[in-house]
Amino acid sequence: MSTTGAAKKGLVAVEEARRFMVDCLVKSNTPPAHAKQQADLLVEADYRGHFSHGMNRLEMYINDLHKNACNGSAVPAVLNETPATAWVDGNNGLGAVVGNFCMDLAIRKAKEVGVGWVCAKRSNHYGIAGWYTLRAMNAGCIGMSMTNTSPLASPTRSKEAALGTNPISVGAPGKDGDGFVLDMATTAVAVGKIEMQRRKNEPIPVGWAQGPDGHPTTDASVAFDTACLMPLGGTELTSGYKGYGLGAMVEVFCGVLAGANYATKIRKWTHAGADSEADLGQCFVAINPACFAPGFEGRLSDLTGILRNMPMTDPNHPVLVAGDPELHHMAMVDKEGGLAYHVNQIKTCSELSERLGVKPIEVI
């Protein structure tokens, strides 16, 4: 069953990946129902090809849970509510638990009054932003989701980082399973892309990251050490201030609106387990398209069709719509019969299974 690519890696069935994550989380002070929610989120990230946000993050969550920096059994609470809004206290629970709670509430409100706008404070890293918009799409709604994150990106003209990668996701359902799923950091790239260039000993393009002097660097090692990403658009000349503006917009809708930490007040990123609560702010929106012009799904698919069929600059690279690369990856996983994890990821899983006394992950 396995392809060449998979043979060099460790192929793991999707359900086995989920089982392993649930087991690890349950052994880390997390009730099974919460462990399931967090695992579903992480597995979906891997299934969609965002390996940085799936199994790769499991150890970080486990470390936070063991240090009590995050409370695996916490249940979110509504602090204030109107027909179209809710302000939620995540009570320092797992990101997926808080996020699912908020998006489900937003969907319910969208079904009742057309829109649901829910903000949470005291949340934790919530994985791929697209998870929550997909949840809204599955309920027939347009979904929107944003989170603030630890400072890692510089405002235009600033020497230092003040904002996180602050992702935004918007998803809209089309006909017969078609859809539009935007899920993007508001920085030019994620740190992982710089890490890859560094490993290959290759330069990075101008506009990805700054050096310690605040100017763009093309040296991947300098960029990695400085850890100061540039906003989408890069330098001021190529309108990087727009990406900075979008990152700040996410901060306004998340940290500021929810009354959570924001900007430089958010703790530094750590994999080892934090010693304080993250208190991240997050925003979840559902819009019921049935309240507007009838036939939304048909028009959405007409738009995606127009875009996918635009004349190509390079005949080998068809025009894609947001969400298409993920659909291609999911089809590949289905064909190969599992998730192709890097050998180092499998090694980390083995270490986790020993550390937690969990049944080892089974590689096909």
Add this chain to the structure above:
Amino acid sequence: MSTTGAAKKGLVAVEEARRFMVDCLVKSNTPPAHAKQQADLLVEADYRGHFSHGMNRLEMYINDLHKNACNGSAVPAVLNETPATAWVDGNNGLGAVVGNFCMDLAIRKAKEVGVGWVCAKRSNHYGIAGWYTLRAMNAGCIGMSMTNTSPLASPTRSKEAALGTNPISVGAPGKDGDGFVLDMATTAVAVGKIEMQRRKNEPIPVGWAQGPDGHPTTDASVAFDTACLMPLGGTELTSGYKGYGLGAMVEVFCGVLAGANYATKIRKWTHAGADSEADLGQCFVAINPACFAPGFEGRLSDLTGILRNMPMTDPNHPVLVAGDPELHHMAMVDKEGGLAYHVNQIKTCSELSERLGVKPIEVI
């Protein structure tokens, strides 16, 4: 009173610019109350320093009105309504008339149920997107506004344009008049910036625009003739697909949700007066921050303070917050005592006053 810069130009008092615009519109089949709304929008664009979107656009609106491509006396109508949403038919009215109607409705809903989400079909060019978010901010709300526009930007990998510059604006009020006002096209730059490089006979950076082969060009003349802007982020290597995704997102919230024209179905841009209805789609959102964590305005100003005080890469270029360049321009206009229009703009105004039999614009 006039500075060197203004002396080379024609300084016009803000109220005189407004008077002239109202007179021209009234002579073009538009009732005074509608003319006033449209003029307020255009004057504000000039006051904020966005001269491309102010008096510069007056002639285009006048041409559309005389050709009946736009109906100056049309009043928008609500087609469907829920407590938090409204679907509006702009009835092919003036952009400002439709936009003000929709945003005022969104604000009312935000005061009642926390959020108002209003979409309009059959609208026209609505000027600076920020006008509508400022309206929400003045009512103590967070505002969001988007519009689709004539195709002028290529999806990543596409040889031709399929989306407009599709701007997005988000505005949030801070303390004592402070605020955050993002107002940006989702393309890297507007056509005007390419036009300026062309006039100066200087190249453009990679990532602004494509040539006829679909690849980025640095030749300003080629870029101007091709009229195919690149999305924010530029090429695929520097994540231009994110800007493309944002442009498509605006199209989903505008043309698709409202049931208006979208993407390649929108008529080509024309200054001479169009021969068909534009049927643009637009989206207006108001969110009442009082429904979430108390003290929003204070936190917003704390965030803008953090950003403005970040260490500078270049000591001569302080870090700005979205909306700051506009505040600086408004202060300059106040100091100079008027709007410094280019001599060619004054010439166009003279021609318009003759053509329409309107009292000429008075230059200080």
